[in-house]
Amino acid sequence: MSSVLAAAAAASPVLATMPPRQRAEALVAAADALLAAADELVPLAMEETGLAEPRLRGEIKRTAVQLKLFADVAAAGEFLGVRLDAADPDFVLGPRPDLRRYLVPLGPVLNFAAGNFPFAFSVAGGDTASALAAGCPVVVKAHPGHPRLSDRTAQIVSAALPPGALGVIHGQEEGVAALRDERIAAASFTGSLAGGRALAEIAAARPHPIPFYGELGSLNPVVVTPDALAERASAIAQGFAASVSGSAGQLCTKPGLLFVPVEFAAAEAFEGVAPHPLLHPGIVDGYTRRRAEILETPGVTVAVEGAVTDDGVTPTLVETDLATLLKHRDTLLQEAFGPLSAVVRYTPGESLGAALTELVEGSLTAGVHIGAGEDSPWLRELVAALQALSGRVLFNGWPTGVAVTPAMQHGGPFPAATNPTTTSVGTAAITRFLRPVVYQDCPQSLLPEPLRDDNPWNVPQHRSPAGESSTWGSLAA
Amino acid sequence: MSSVLAAAAAASPVLATMPPRQRAEALVAAADALLAAADELVPLAMEETGLAEPRLRGEIKRTAVQLKLFADVAAAGEFLGVRLDAADPDFVLGPRPDLRRYLVPLGPVLNFAAGNFPFAFSVAGGDTASALAAGCPVVVKAHPGHPRLSDRTAQIVSAALPPGALGVIHGQEEGVAALRDERIAAASFTGSLAGGRALAEIAAARPHPIPFYGELGSLNPVVVTPDALAERASAIAQGFAASVSGSAGQLCTKPGLLFVPVEFAAAEAFEGVAPHPLLHPGIVDGYTRRRAEILETPGVTVAVEGAVTDDGVTPTLVETDLATLLKHRDTLLQEAFGPLSAVVRYTPGESLGAALTELVEGSLTAGVHIGAGEDSPWLRELVAALQALSGRVLFNGWPTGVAVTPAMQHGGPFPAATNPTTTSVGTAAITRFLRPVVYQDCPQSLLPEPLRDDNPWNVPQHRSPAGESSTWGSLAA
Numbered sequence: 023m024s025s026v027l028a029a030a031a032a033a034s035p036v037l038a039t040m041p042p043r044q045r046a047e048a049l050v051a052a053a054d055a056l057l058a059a060a061d062e063l064v065p066l067a068m069e070e071t072g073l074a075e076p077r078l079r080g081e082i083k084r085t086a087v088q089l090k091l092f093a094d095v096a097a098a099g100e101f102l103g104v105r106l107d108a109a110d111p112d113f114v115l116g117p118r119p120d121l122r123r124y125l126v127p128l129g130p131v132l133n134f135a136a137g138n139f140p141f142a143f144s145v146a147g148g149d150t151a152s153a154l155a156a157g158c159p160v161v162v163k164a165h166p167g168h169p170r171l172s173d174r175t176a177q178i179v180s181a182a183l184p185p186g187a188l189g190v191i192h193g194q195e196e197g198v199a200a201l202r203d204e205r206i207a208a209a210s211f212t213g214s215l216a217g218g219r220a221l222a223e224i225a226a227a228r229p230h231p232i233p234f235y236g237e238l239g240s241l242n243p244v245v246v247t248p249d250a251l252a253e254r255a256s257a258i259a260q261g262f263a264a265s266v267s268g269s270a271g272q273l274c275t276k277p278g279l280l281f282v283p284v285e286f287a288a289a290e291a292f293e294g295v296a297p298h299p300l301l302h303p304g305i306v307d308g309y310t311r312r313r314a315e316i317l318e319t320p321g322v323t324v325a326v327e328g329a330v331t332d333d334g335v336t337p338t339l340v341e342t343d344l345a346t347l348l349k350h351r352d353t354l355l356q357e358a359f360g361p362l363s364a365v366v367r368y369t370p371g372e373s374l375g376a377a378l379t380e381l382v383e384g385s386l387t388a389g390v391h392i393g394a395g396e397d398s399p400w401l402r403e404l405v406a407a408l409q410a411l412s413g414r415v416l417f418n419g420w421p422t423g424v425a426v427t428p429a430m431q432h433g434g435p436f437p438a439a440t441n442p443t444t445t446s447v448g449t450a451a452i453t454r455f456l457r458p459v460v461y462q463d464c465p466q467s468l469l470p471e472p473l474r475d476d477n478p479w480n481v482p483q484h485r486s487p488a489g490e491s492s493t494w495g496s497l498a499a
Numbered sequence: 500m501s502s503v504l505a506a507a508a509a510a511s512p513v514l515a516t517m518p519p520r521q522r523a524e525a526l527v528a529a530a531d532a533l534l535a536a537a538d539e540l541v542p543l544a545m546e547e548t549g550l551a552e553p554r555l556r557g558e559i560k561r562t563a564v565q566l567k568l569f570a571d572v573a574a575a576g577e578f579l580g581v582r583l584d585a586a587d588p589d590f591v592l593g594p595r596p597d598l599r600r601y602l603v604p605l606g607p608v609l610n611f612a613a614g615n616f617p618f619a620f621s622v623a624g625g626d627t628a629s630a631l632a633a634g635c636p637v638v639v640k641a642h643p644g645h646p647r648l649s650d651r652t653a654q655i656v657s658a659a660l661p662p663g664a665l666g667v668i669h670g671q672e673e674g675v676a677a678l679r680d681e682r683i684a685a686a687s688f689t690g691s692l693a694g695g696r697a698l699a700e701i702a703a704a705r706p707h708p709i710p711f712y713g714e715l716g717s718l719n720p721v722v723v724t725p726d727a728l729a730e731r732a733s734a735i736a737q738g739f740a741a742s743v744s745g746s747a748g749q750l751c752t753k754p755g756l757l758f759v760p761v762e763f764a765a766a767e768a769f770e771g772v773a774p775h776p777l778l779h780p781g782i783v784d785g786y787t788r789r790r791a792e793i794l795e796t797p798g799v800t801v802a803v804e805g806a807v808t809d810d811g812v813t814p815t816l817v818e819t820d821l822a823t824l825l826k827h828r829d830t831l832l833q834e835a836f837g838p839l840s841a842v843v844r845y846t847p848g849e850s851l852g853a854a855l856t857e858l859v860e861g862s863l864t865a866g867v868h869i870g871a872g873e874d875s876p877w878l879r880e881l882v883a884a885l886q887a888l889s890g891r892v893l894f895n896g897w898p899t900g901v902a903v904t905p906a907m908q909h910g911g912p913f914p915a916a917t918n919p920t921t922t923s924v925g926t927a928a929i930t931r932f933l934r935p936v937v938y939q940d941c942p943q944s945l946l947p948e949p950l951r952d953d954n955p956w957n958v959p960q961h962r963s964p965a966g967e968s969s970t971w972g973s974l975a976a
Contacts, residue, residue: 035883080592083592084592087591087592105905105906105927106906107902107904107905107906107907113902114564115557115560115561115564115902115903116900118902118904119893119896119902121902121904121906121907122906123905123906123907123908123927126886128919128920222703222708223703223704226699226700226703227700230860230861230912230913230914231699231913231917232913233918233919233920383707384707392942395942397944397945401945402945405945406512409603409936409947412936413934413935413936413937414936414937414938414939415936415937415938415939415941416596416938416939416940416941417938417939417940417941417942417945418940419596419939419940423593425584425590425592425595425596425598426592427584427595427598427963428582428584428600428961428963429582429583429584429598429599429600429937429963430584430598430600430937431600431935431936431937433934433935434934435707435934436707436708436709437707440708441710442605442710442934443605443710443930443931443933443934443935444935445935450582450600450935453920454920456920457890457910457911457912457919457920458890458908458910458920458921458922458927459886459889459890459891459892459908460890460891460892460906460907460908461891461892461893461894462891462892462893462894462896463893463894463895463896464892464893464894465869465872465894467874468874468878468879468882468894470886484905486904486905486906
C-alpha cells in the first residue's frame with residue numbers, strides 16, 4: 023500500500039499543474055486502452071462476478087464513454103470555475119482588491135470500488151474518472167469480488183496515465199489504513215449503509231478530516247396512480263419485473279417498493295425469469311437473510327416466491343400495505359440487495375405524499391407512473407414529497423439505468439448519500455474533488471495559468487468588472 | 500427552542516417555493532430594516548462587545564450590503580444551476596431520457612454565530628444571508644457575547660421576512676439539541692477549533708448526518724522576501740502592526756506568523772496602540788493563557804511585551820526562528836486569538852515553501868510581500884506552498900478585511916474549515932445550502948418553474964441539446 027500512496031502523492035503536483043487538454047488526452051487514451059482490452063477483461067469479469075456477457079460488454083463501453091465524457095469536461099475548462107473580480111477603488115465598502123478564484127484539485131483520492139459494477143463503479147469507473155479529470159491521483163481500494171479484474175484493469179488503464187495517477191490496493195485493513203493516511207485528501211465509496219457509514223466516521227475522525235462521498239443505497243419507491251394503472255397495467259408490470267430482475271436486482275437503483283392503488287397482478291410478469299448468480303458469497307448470505315426476514319414479517323404475503331439456489335436466484339415479490347410498512351419499518355424499509363421488491367397497497371385519495379415522507383428515508387430515486395395529462399393537487403403533493411426524499415424524480419419510467427450526462431443526479435438525502443450536495447454520476451461529479459482558492463493582488467507573472475489575463479489555457483473566465491461590482495445597489499430601496 | 504424550530508420547519512416549503520425575485524425583495528427589506536436600526540443596534544453592540552463605534556458602523560453597513568448582494572444572487576437565478584439535457588434517442592449508450600436538474604434548498608439551517616463580528620457573522624450575517632438566499636429558513640444559535648443584540652437584530656430583521664424564516668435560540672445546550680434535531684438540515688459555525696470540531700462530530704453522528712460547515716480559525720502566515728524588505732521595511736512593519744492590532748486581533752484572518760529573512764525591527768510600529776477591550780471574559784482567559792504559554796517557550800524572545808489589563812489589551816509581538824517553531828509546534832503553531840503575532844526568521848535561499856508545508860496546517864489565508872517584478876524558482880515554490888495550505892493567497896497586502904464578492908474564498912484545508920470545498924464569505928457561499936435534484940421525463944405541467952420550457956421565473960437555463968450530447972466523441976481516437 024505504502025508504495026501506491028507514495029506514487030499517488032508524487033503524481034499529485036504533476037496532475038494538478040497539467041493543462042486540462044493534456045489531462046483530457048490522457049483520459050481518452052485510458053478509455054481507448056480499456057476498450058481495446060475488452061476481449062480480455064470481459065471474460066475475467068464474467069468469471070469473477072457471474073454477470074452476463076452482454077451486460078458487461080455494455081458496461082465496459084459505458085465506462086469508456088464516461089472516461090471520454092470527463093475528458094471533455096476537463097478540456098472545456100468550465101470546471102475550473104474561474105471568477106475574476108476586478109479591483110474596485112470605489113466599492114461601497116471601501117477599495118476592493120483584484121480577486122481571482124479558481125478550483126484546484128484536493129489531492130490523492132481514495133476510491134472504495136463497488137462490487138456490482140466491475141467496470142463502471144470500479145477501478146476505471148465514475149469516481150476515478152471524475153477525480154482524474156479534476157486533477158487528483160486515484161488510489162482504488164479494489165472490491166474483493168473481482169480482485170484480478172481490478173489489478174488487470176489498473177495495469178491497462180494506468181499505462182495511459184502519468185506514473186502514480188492510478189493505483190490499486192486490496193483488503194479492508196489496507197483500505198482503512200489508507201483512509202487514515204495523511205496523504206489521502208478525499209474519499210469516495212459505493213456500497214452498503216453499514217460499510218459506508220463506518221468509513222465516513224473514520225474520515226471524520228482523522229486528525230485532519232477529509233471530504234467523504236458515500237453512496238449507500240436506496241429503496242427507490244415508485245408510485246402507480248389509478249389513472250396509470252387503468253391505462254397500462256400490463257406494461258407497468260412488465261417494466262417493473264424487468265427493473266427488479268435485471269442483474270439479479272443487484273443495482274442501487276432497483277425499485278424496492280411499488281405503491282399501487284388496487285390489487286395489481288404483477289406476478290405473471292416475473293414468470294420465466296432465469297436464475298442469475300449473485301456477485302459473491304457475501305451477497306448470497308445477506309440476501310438470503312433479508313429475504314427470510316421480509317417473508318416472515320406479519321402482514322406480508324408472497325406473490326412470487328423465487329428461490330436462492332446453487333444456480334443463482336430468481337426474483338421474489340411480496341405484497342403488503344402502508345400500515346404494515348409503518349409497523350415493521352426496521353425490517354421492510356431497509357434495502358434488500360438482490361431481486362426482491364414489495365408491492366404496497368395505498369388508498370386512492372389519501373395523502374400518499376405524507377405517508378412517503380413519514381416512511382421512506384433518503385433515496386437515490388423516486389418515481390411515479392401517471393395517466394396521460396394527469397394532474398391534481400394530490401399528484402402535486404406526491405411529486406413534492408418525491409423530490410424531498412430523493413435526488414432523481416422520474417416519470418413513467420424505471421430507476422435502473424442511469425444516464426451519464428451533465429444534468430444527471432445520483433445521490434440524495436442520507437442514507438442515499440453521505441453528502442446530499444453532490445452527485446456520483448454525471449459530469450457534476452467532478453466538483454467533489456476540487457476546492458476553491460483565490461489570488462489577491464497577484465502579479466500576472468505569478469498567477470496560475472487559468473487566472474491570467476492572457477489566459478494561456480484558454481479556459482472560460484467569468485469576470486465581474488469594477489463597474490458591476492455594486493449591482494447589489496440595483497435592488498436597494 | 501421547540502417553537503423556533505417548528506416555525507423554521509413550517510417556513511421551509513414557503514421559502515423553497517417562493518420565486519427568487521420575491522426572496523430577493525425580502526432580503527433587501529431585511530437589509531434596509533437593519534440599516535434603519537443602526538442607531539439603536541450599534542450602541543447595543545458597543546455595550547455588549549466592547550468593539551469601537553466606527554468599526555461597528557462599518558460592520559452593520561457591510562452586513563446590509565451583504566444581504567443585498569445575496570438578494571442579487573437570488574434574483575439572478577444562476578445559483579439554481581439549471582441544466583436541461585434534451586432527450587436523445589441516438590445517444591451512444593442507448594436512448595437517453597429528458598433530464599432537468601436544479602438545486603433545491605436543503606431545509607432549515609442552524610447557524611452558530613460568531614462573537615467577533617456581532618453583525619457580519621451573527622444573526623443577520625453571511626451564513627444567514629446565504630442560507631436565506633438559497634431558500635432555507637435559519638435558526639441562529641446566538642453567541643453568548645451579545646445576547647440582547649442578537650434578539651433585537653432578529654426582531655428587526657425577521658419582521659421583513661416570511662414568518663419563521665429567521666429565529667434565535669440561546670445557550671450551548673439548546674444549540675446542541677437543535678443540531679441533533681431532525682428538522683435541522685444543515686449547520687454552519689464560525690468559532691474555535693475545539694468547539695467547531697465537537698459540533699462537526701455531533702452533526703456526523705446523527706441518525707441522519709447533515710452537512711456541517713465550520714470555519715475554525717487559522718494562523719494566516721505572511722512571508723516577506725528579502726527584496727520586499729529592502730524596498731519598504733517600514734511600510735511593511737506599519738501594515739503588519741495595524742493588521743495584528745485591529746479589533747484587538749480578534750479576527751480569524753489576523754496574521755499570526757510573519758516570516759522575515761533578516762532581523763526586522765517591527766516593534767516601533769506597535770508603539771502607541773491604545774488598549775482595546777477583548778470581547779468577553781472567555782476570550783480574556785483564553786488569550787491570557789495562550790500568551791503566557793508562548794512567552795514561556797524556549798527560543799521565543801519578546802519584541803513587544805504588551806499587556807492584558809482591565810482597560811483592555813495592547814499587542815504582544817514575539818520573535819523566533821523556524822527550528823523553534825518545529826520543536827514547539829503544539830504551542831507556537833496554534834492560533835492565539837487576540838493581538839499577538841510572531842516574527843519568524845528564515846534563511847534566504849533555503850526552501851521556505853517546504854518548511855511552511857511541514858509546519859503550517861490549513862489556513863484561511865497565506866500571504867507574501869515581494870519586490871517589484873520579483874520572480875524566481877524559490878518564490879514560485881513558495882507561492883505553490885501558500886496555495887496548498889490556504890484558501891486565499893495574497894500579495895503585498897494583509898489578510899484582515901475580507902471583500903464580499905463573487906470571487907472571494909474564505910475557507911481552506913482543515914482546520915481553516917471543516918469542509919475545504921466551500922466558502923463562508925462571498926456569493927459562492929450559497930452553494931452550501933443547496934442540493935441537486937433531477938427530473939426525468941416529467942410532463943411540463945408538473946415541472947418546477949425553473950425547469951419548464953416556458954421558464955416563468957426567467958432564470959438562466961443551461962441546455963445540452965441532443966445533438967451535442969455526444970461531444971465526448973470529439974476527443975475519441
